Amino acid sequence: MALIVHKYGGTSMGSPERIRNVAKRVAKWHRAGHQMVVVPSAMSGETNRLLGLAREVSPAAQTPQMLRELDMIASTGEQVSVGLLALALQAEGIDAVSYAGWQVPVRTDASYTKARIESIDDQRVRADLSAGKVVVITGFQGMDDAQNITTLGRGGSDTSAVAIAAAMKAAECLIYTDVDGVYTTDPRIVPEAKRLHTICFEEMLEMASLGSKVLQIRSVEFAGKYRVPLRVLSSFTPWDINIDEEAKSGTLITFEEDENMEQAVVSGIAFNRDEAKVTVMGVPDKPGIASQILGAVADANIDVDVIIQNVSNDGKTDFSFTVHRNDYQRTLDLLKTQVQPATNAAQVVGDNKICKVSIVGIGMRSHVGVASKMFRSLxxxxxxxxxISTSEIKTSVVIDEKYMELAVRALHKAFDLDDPNAAGAKIGS
Amino acid sequence: MALIVHKYGGTSMGSPERIRNVAKRVAKWHRAGHQMVVVPSAMSGETNRLLGLAREVSPAAQTPQMLRELDMIASTGEQVSVGLLALALQAEGIDAVSYAGWQVPVRTDASYTKARIESIDDQRVRADLSAGKVVVITGFQGMDDAQNITTLGRGGSDTSAVAIAAAMKAAECLIYTDVDGVYTTDPRIVPEAKRLHTICFEEMLEMASLGSKVLQIRSVEFAGKYRVPLRVLSSFTPWDINIDEEAKSGTLITFEEDENMEQAVVSGIAFNRDEAKVTVMGVPDKPGIASQILGAVADANIDVDVIIQNVSNDGKTDFSFTVHRNDYQRTLDLLKTQVQPATNAAQVVGDNKICKVSIVGIGMRSHVGVASKMFRSLxxxxxxxxxISTSEIKTSVVIDEKYMELAVRALHKAFDLDDPNAAGAKIGS
Known part of the structure; x- marks a missing residue:
């Protein structure tokens, strides 16, 4: 018997029938004696429908006033979901009550469409739980100090669920999604990929930020900050699966390194083909040149990922970085029209047919030669x-997009992730 | 320059294009120097869609807990509308802000799905108006003392608009709808029917309660209680119609009898075919018999309209009343199984092929012979x-449904409502 938070994605909430199945699953947990808080997303497609209406009315909503109205509109998708799920639970004979973010309240800053949670009042929810109720709370949204509705941005319901679990000091936060856990890599590319029973927080953070779309990265950061035990598991198992079996399924994100556990050096291979590479060639190698180039990019609100500055040659250097592929053309234009004249650079070139492949593993901290093994395999x-870009627990390379699958398969094999016995307790069956 | 409330129905808000047209109309009023508060309904069809989803999840939502969730779900339709309209106004260059009922707040009792407004705090709205903003407020909803969302029931947005106009002491509340005013009767039945320039509050109340669907009856009651000048006008005129012309269009509901105005005896003919008639025949004519019969009906939550008890004959009497046609069979069953045995009644009969036709006019107060003229015409x-049922300003008859159109036409003619000159200043051109 514990306080448990369940989070269900838009696919799980996609139809009245699916919502009734979510209710049956939650009812099973409640009847097993747990105090249950549930955070459902909007029904799949609903947020897009709502934002589509907004775009039709006002194609370019950018001022804070306009973004405030987008939040007013988009937040209704989750409000419908909590009402429907509470109704479905009541139809199952469970006493349930739904709350919008402002009713809890979930307090955020006033950054409309990308607000950050500042605090969650647990009083009302705790009183309901003590009275034996299941509490259903909207994800994705909160309220600022002036009682305006805010949203957390796309995928924000994961963050809401983790934040609520942190505020309630829940025993575990279960994220039900359309995959059954975190894998050593994408099974569509490497059929031998295996589900990880556990993954430590830092690895999950790298996997999430490197394009493994299982969890929104902010929710992982939040879980790390407040040490919320977080489990990713499948919403496609039958609702009446044995609860003990269900409670151990999926992948658990942990916060303590288990010394007794045989640690794999590399836990997973992440990849990402959303990026493009640009290079400013032949710039004078003098102090301030990096900030001169990247400052202009940052001013244009373009996010930069990997940054490389080659060693100087005749007082000139080449400066490369990657940006999101959607920003590729805008970045090239900016570099050519502003940065090149200002820095006296020889040339600006780019390539949007690249990909980034990374090996991730907490074991890399204490093992030498991991990166060189990666480079040799490739x-x-x-x-x-x-x-090449490295951090303490990951090494990333940018390569030609056409070699992506080949690279992922080669690395998966090179680091023994194919081997059913090699990685020990960390690898799922 | 005045404080004006506009209310737009679901048809006016039915698409992004129509919402942009509403914004243009409101912008025109704002630019003419008025302080504007706008109350839009949910987009047409949206409330039905939301309640349909709820029914699919839980077919029989009747407990207060379930009704609370229905309100949580249904209230989102209006929230989307206010966000979209505020966006459209901003796209017109107007500073606009939207509020859900709870943000104002509009306080109601806790009768979910049919809540009543208890108070409206005008402080936040007034501050926005002083700052030059157009304020867009959800209709149909409010918040109870425990911060739960409530709705006012179908058509409640009219009531919201009037209540907000009352709280803000607005100069006028304009209800934009898909008819261009209140007519002497339904023009689909009597092509000679004429729009009334003004109608007094009591007459409007009778017209509304008798089946003239222009305004929700509770909004008329509210307007009467707080003496809110209320105008019903068409949302189908071009948005750029001359504002002085627009401000005088439609039908104004008034609260002072104008002594100087030539008063028509009968202002309009209302009708309604939603009712059915039941008769309990041969009941003992003794004290308590009416409450014995109607008590059972009231206990079953069935609304009764016209009630007739005939004079006694040999100590027995016949007791007739009308109910909504949807309750007809249930009422018959109840009378036969419970009331007939309990009262020793001879027989229970019914007829659901009836209609009610009424003449309405404040002038009836001071004119004799109006009812007999009605009966003679028929x-x-x-x-x-x-x-037959009468009140101070209306006389209603129940007749065979097949004569409804004939009766309405005959009465419209008999009371000179066909005549373009007869009714003087009260009749629109």
């Missing part, structure tokens, strides 16, 4: 590395 | 009167 496949 | 058309 080289054996004849894959040229264009850029 | 008799001349060979129409048999089944039941």
């Amino acid at each position: 080289s054996e496949e004849g894959i040229n590395i264009q850029m | 008799s001349e058309e060979g129409i048999n009167i089944q039941m």
Whole structure:
């Protein structure tokens, strides 16, 4: 018997029938003696429908006043979901009550469409739980100090669920989604990929930020900050699956390194083809040049990922970085019209047919030679590395997009992730 | 320059294009120097869609807990509308802000799905108006003392608009709808029907309660209680119609009898075919018999309209009343199984092929012979009167449904409502 938070995605909430199935699953947990808080997303497609209406009315909503109205509109998708789920629970004979973010309240800053949660009042929810109720709370939204509705941005319901679990000091936050856990890599590319029983928080953060779309990255950060035990599991198992079996399924994100556990050096291979590479060639190698180039990019509100500055040659250097592929053309234009004249650069070139492949593992901290093994494996496949970026627990390379699958498969094999016995307790069956 | 409330129905808000047209109309009033508060309904069809989803999840929502969730769900339709309209106004260059009922707040009792407004705080709205903003407020909803969302029931947005106009002491509340005013009767039945320039509050109340669907009856009651000048006008005129012309269009509901105005005896003919008639025949004519019969009906939550008890004959009497046609069979069953045995009644009979036709006019107060003129007109058309009910300013008859159009036309003519000159200043051109 514990306080448990369940989060269900838009697909799980996609139809009245599916909502009734979510209710049956939650009812099972409640009847097993748990205090239950549930955070459902909007029905799949609903947020897009609502924002589509807004775009038809006003194609370019950008001022804070306009963004405030977008939040007013978009937040209704989750409000409908909580009402429907509470109704479905009541139809199951469970006493349930729904709350919009402002009713809890979930307090956020006033950054409309990308607000951050500041505090959650647990009093009302706790009183309901003590009275034996299941509490259903909207994800994705809150209220600012002036009682305006705010939203947390796309995928924000994961963050809401983790934040609520943190505020309620829940025993575990279960994220039900359309995959059954975190894998060593994408099984669509490597059929031998295996589900991880556990993954530590730092690895999950790297996997999430590197394009593994299982969890929204902010929810992982939040879970890390407040040490919320977080489990990703499938919403496609039958609702009446044995509860003990269900409670151990999926992937648990942990916060303590387990010394007794045989630690895999590399836990997973992440990849991402959303980026593009640009290079400013032949710029004078002098102090301030990096900030001169990146300052202009930041001013244009373009996010930069990997940054590389090559060693100087005759007082000139080449400066490369990657941006989101959607920002590729805008970045090139900006560099050519503003940065090139200002820095006296020789040339601006770019490539949007690249991908980034990364190996991630907490074990890399204490193992040498992991990166060189990665580079050797790629080289054996004849894959040229264009850029390299490293952190304590991951090494990323930028390569030609056409080699992506080949690289992922080669690395998955090289680091023994294919082997059903190699990685020990960390790898799921 | 005045404080004006506009209310737009679901048809006016039915698409992004129509919402942009509403915004243009409101912007015109704002630019003419008025302080504007706007109350839009949900987009047409949206409330039905939301309640349909709720029914699919839980077919029989009747407990207060379930009704609370229905309000949570249904209230989102208006929230989307206010956000979209505020966006459209901003796109017109007007500073606009939207509020859900709870943000104003509009306080109601806790009768979910049919709540009543208890108070409206005008402080936040007044501050916005002083700052030059157009304020867009959800209709149909409010918040109870425990911060739960409530709705006012179908058509409640009219009531919201009037209540807000009352709280803000607005100069006028304009209800934009899909008819261009209140007519002497339904023009689909009597092509000679004429729009009334003004109608007094009591007459409007009778017209509304008798089936003239222009305004929700509770909004008329509210307007009467707080003496809110209320105008019903068309939302189908071009948005750029001259504002002085627009301000005088439609029908104004007034609260002072204008002594100087030539008063028509009968202002309009209302009708309604939503009712059915039941008769308990041969009940003992003794004290308490009416409450014995109607008590059972009231206990079953069935609303009764016209009630007739005939004079006694041999110590027995016949007791007739009308109910909504949807309650007809349930009422018959109840009378036969419970009331007939309990009262020793001879027989229970019913008829659901009836209609109610009424003449309405404040002038009836001071004119004799109006009712008898009505009965004579019907008799001349060979129409048999089944039941009669009167109040100070209306006379209603129940007749065979098949004579409804004939009766309405005959009465419209008999009381000179066909005549373009007869009714003087009260009749619109």
